[in-house]
Amino acid sequence: MAMMNNTTVVMAPAPAPTTTTVVVNQKQDNCCRAAIPALHIAGAAVCCIFNIFIPGFGTILAGFFVFCCGNPGMDMAGKFMTCCLNWWIGWLQLGTSVILIGWIWSWMWSCAFIAMSADYHSSGGDTTIVTTSAPAPAAPIIVNNSSMMAAPAPAAAPAPVAAPPPAYSQPAAAPMPGQVA
DSSP: OOEEEEEEEEEOOOOOOEEEEEOOOOOOOOHHHHHSOOBOHHHHHHHHHHHHHSTTHHHHHHHHHHHHHBSTTOOHHHHHHHHHHHHHHHHHHHHGGGGTHHHHHHHHHHHHHHHHHHHHHSOOOOOOOEEEEEOOOOOOEEEEEEEEEOOSSOOOOOOOOOOOOGGGOOOOOOOOTTOOO
């Protein structure tokens, strides 16, 4: 009586780990940013023109613009503080314009008014960065082990097993010593 031993092992490839990334940008104001109002582009342009020809006057005007058309979403106390800061900074710019420092300072604030006008139109959305990784699940292993003895009646055929993709197929094992190929 000859004995046949047939073992089949099929391993599915492990899927790649999944990574999820969410990006969130959060704007943080500083004390210098609080002093420069975010105006509509038209208001920023008016303040810029006044600061070019009469140093400090556009800065004082920007302080008053905060109440009607600047710094959207800011509370009234913050708007009052911004107005006071711009009032005093405007007078300092006007007073130091005789030695050109105030004039240059006034021009710099004019550029800042134009640059900050983008904040007036932005929604103020926040963004955060979160990255998560999930480990790959363990690869399934299917083992089919059947022993057959040479007998007149063949044993029932095992249930069909799905063949793995050709790229992952295992090479046929060499027959064991004493085994018929």
